[in-house]
Amino acid sequence: MICPDRTTILSATLTQLDATVNLVMHDIAATTEELWSRYDITADNLAAIIRWCDDHDLSRHVRLYFDDNRRSVFDLVLANLDIGAFAEVVIAAPVTSIGRSGYGTTDDLRAAAGLGVRVAAHGFSHMRVASYDLVGNLLATPLGGRYRDRSGAGRHDPMTENEALFQLVEAKEHFTELLGECTEFVLPHGCYNATTVALNQRFDLYTHLATTDPGLDTGQLLRPRFPVGADDTVETLAAAITAETSNP
Numbered sequence: 001m002i003c004p005d006r007t008t009i010l011s012a013t014l015t016q017l018d019a020t021v022n023l024v025m026h027d028i029a030a031t032t033e034e035l036w037s038r039y040d041i042t043a044d045n046l047a048a049i050i051r052w053c054d055d056h057d058l059s060r061h062v063r064l065y066f067d068d069n070r071r072s073v074f075d076l077v078l079a080n081l082d083i084g085a086f087a088e089v090v091i092a093a094p095v096t097s098i099g100r101s102g103y104g105t106t107d108d109l110r111a112a113a114g115l116g117v118r119v120a121a122h123g124f125s126h127m128r129v130a131s132y133d134l135v136g137n138l139l140a141t142p143l144g145g146r147y148r149d150r151s152g153a154g155r156h157d158p159m160t161e162n163e164a165l166f167q168l169v170e171a172k173e174h175f176t177e178l179l180g181e182c183t184e185f186v187l188p189h190g191c192y193n194a195t196t197v198a199l200n201q202r203f204d205l206y207t208h209l210a211t212t213d214p215g216l217d218t219g220q221l222l223r224p225r226f227p228v229g230a231d232d233t234v235e236t237l238a239a240a241i242t243a244e245t246s247n248p
C-alpha cells in the first residue's frame with residue numbers, strides 16, 4: 001500500500017526540481033500467459049501505472065518510453081490507452097526492426113508521430129555501442145575499424161570506434177529523413193562508455209543519449225530511465241522513484 005502523503009510529496013518534489021521521471025517499457029502482453037521475458041509487462045499492469053500517474057498528478061512529470069518498436073505499442077497502447085496527460089511518449093526504434101514481423105512499419109511510426117508520439121533512434125541494428133567483460137567491467141572501445149554495421153557481434157565483443165559511429169550516424173540519418181528530426185539516441189541495452197559520449201559530441205549528433213541508469217531527468221545529456229519489468233508494480237516504482245528524489 002502506498003502512503004498517499006508520499007505520492008503527494010513526490011509530485012511536489014518533481015515540480016520543485018523541475019525534473020522528469022522516464023519510465024521504460026518493452027513488449028506489452030495482452031495477458032500474463034503471453035509474457036515472455038522479465039522486461040515485458042501486461043497491458044493491465046501498464047494501465048494501473050498510467051492510472052496511478054494520472055490520479056496523483058504525476059503524468060505531467062513522466063515520460064513514457066516504449067523501446068524496440070514492438071507491435072504492442074501500436075496495437076495495445078496507442079489504440080487502447082489514454083496517455084495524453086504524460087509529459088511525452090517516445091517510441092525507440094532500431095532501424096533494422098522497421099517492417100519486420102512483430103514490429104512497427106514506416107507507416108506505423110509516421111502515424112504515431114502524427115498522434116504526438118516522438119520517435120527516437122535505438123541504434124541501426126540494436127547492437128551495444130559499448131560492452132562489458134565477463135565479470136562486468138566496462139570495456140574500452142578499440143580505435144579505428146571499418147565503418148560498417150556489426151550486427152551479430154557477441155555481447156562481450158566490443159565494437160570499434162567506427163562501428164559505434166555507424167550505429168549513431170546511420171540511425172540519425174534514417175529517422176531525420178523519415179520524420180524530420182531526431183535528437184535522441186536510446187542506447188541499446190543501456191550500454192555506453194566515454195568513447196560513445198565523445199563520438200556524439202565530436203560529430204554533434206544527439207542532444208540526449210538515453211540510458212537505463214536510475215535517476216531524475218533534469219535535462220542532462222545522459223538521460224536516466226527506470227526500466228519497468230514483469231515484477232514491477234505501482235508500489236515498486238513508487239519506491240524506486242522516491243529513493244531518487246530523497247537522494248538527488
Ligand SMILES: [Zn+2]
Nearest residue numbers: 067068188189
Ligand atoms: Zn532495446
